[in-house]
Amino acid sequence: MKIRSSKLSLIMRLCCLPLVLGVALVACTKAPITGRSQLHLVPDSEMLPMADQQYQDFLKQNKISTDQAGTDQVKRVGGRIAKAVETYLTQHNMAAEVKKYKWEFNLIENKEVNAWCMPGGKVVVYTGILPVTKDDTGLAVVLGHEIAHAVAGHGSERMSQALLQQMGGVALSTALSKSPAATQQLAMAAYGAGSTVGVLLPFGRTQESEADHLGLIFMAMAGYNPDEAVTFWERMSAQSGGGKPPEILSTHPSDQHRIDDIKKELPEAHKYYNPSAGE
Numbered sequence: 001m002k003i004r005s006s007k008l009s010l011i012m013r014l015c016c017l018p019l020v021l022g023v024a025l026v027a028c029t030k031a032p033i034t035g036r037s038q039l040h041l042v043p044d045s046e047m048l049p050m051a052d053q054q055y056q057d058f059l060k061q062n063k064i065s066t067d068q069a070g071t072d073q074v075k076r077v078g079g080r081i082a083k084a085v086e087t088y089l090t091q092h093n094m095a096a097e098v099k100k101y102k103w104e105f106n107l108i109e110n111k112e113v114n115a116w117c118m119p120g121g122k123v124v125v126y127t128g129i130l131p132v133t134k135d136d137t138g139l140a141v142v143l144g145h146e147i148a149h150a151v152a153g154h155g156s157e158r159m160s161q162a163l164l165q166q167m168g169g170v171a172l173s174t175a176l177s178k179s180p181a182a183t184q185q186l187a188m189a190a191y192g193a194g195s196t197v198g199v200l201l202p203f204g205r206t207q208e209s210e211a212d213h214l215g216l217i218f219m220a221m222a223g224y225n226p227d228e229a230v231t232f233w234e235r236m237s238a239q240s241g242g243g244k245p246p247e248i249l250s251t252h253p254s255d256q257h258r259i260d261d262i263k264k265e266l267p268e269a270h271k272y273y274n275p276s277a278g279e
Contacts (some may be wrong), residue, residue, distance in 0.1 A: 036210070042159050044100060048120045051155070055104070055122035065107040065127050074125045077103035077139045077222075080278055081147055082121065084221035088272075089151075097151075113239060117146040119155045132235050140224035141232040144215030152214060154207045212262055216269035223277030226269035233259050 065071055081169045089097045101121035106136045110126040117123045123146065125139070133139040176198065212229075237259075 036206070042118075042156055044156075047098065047156050047159065051118040051120050051122060052102070055118055055124075057107075058124065059106060063109040065109045067107065067127065070127060070130055071107045073130075073136060073139060074107045074123075074143075075105045077101070077136050077224075078143050079141060080222040080224075081143045081218050083276070084218045085147060085151055088218065088221060113236075115142050115144075115146050117150040117239055119150055119153075121147070123147065132239055133232065134235075136226045137219075137224045138232045138235075140219040140222060141215065141229045144217075144219035144222075144224075145211045146215075148211040148214035148218060149207065152207070152210050154211070157207070169214065208258075209261065212258065213265050214264065216265055217272050220273040221267045221277065223274055225275075226266055226273060229262050230259055230266075233262065 037045065086098045086101070089095060100119070103121040103123070105123045105125070107125050107127060111128040112126045113129045113132055115123070115125045115129055123143065125142070129142060130139070135144055214230055216226045219229070
């Protein structure tokens, strides 16, 4: 019996569906800290070395800021947030996770209002965001949020989603060998650095909410008043001026809903607040 091409195509897609679902089910893991189910196709043994290499490549291709005060601020605040993250993980029986992080903080000369953190703790802050952060506490809001994306495994999760959706769920090593440039662009976008390579793979609202939540805890543990997060996100909202939001807000605008959620989470964050942490 002949099968029309359209029907044949449908049958093939349906036959392939169990395979795709099987890959997803096998690779389903729990997110660190939050416990949310995640798709995880890329092992840390592959993701972390690639992230480190791409970070070094990025630094070579972009101008590191000569603003010594700004650079010192980024490294100072970043170091405190990193220490808080390690303490939090250790206190919550995740000491093994600490070994993943080889922290590095750099300020890049770029007018974009943006910052991002790769898996493994490689962080970039753009000079364009410093007028909005204004001080150490404002910067702590940003770094707490961006580092939380990495700690919650959002980069690996989004890279896995991209491999499944755009490359059929192939292994990272296979994707790199067949389409190295495209795969590297997907990775940069997955880390939140998509605007630098002309690709944007947006964080979902669930991921953004997780990063807001964890970021408040991390900044509080580092000795920064979490109440200031509300003021910062209000400034970020005003930064858009009613037009296109900054890249850092491109898929999750700093609207009243986000600010209201942060206000609800402040009582929990204050339980971790340690004003003497930076002394």
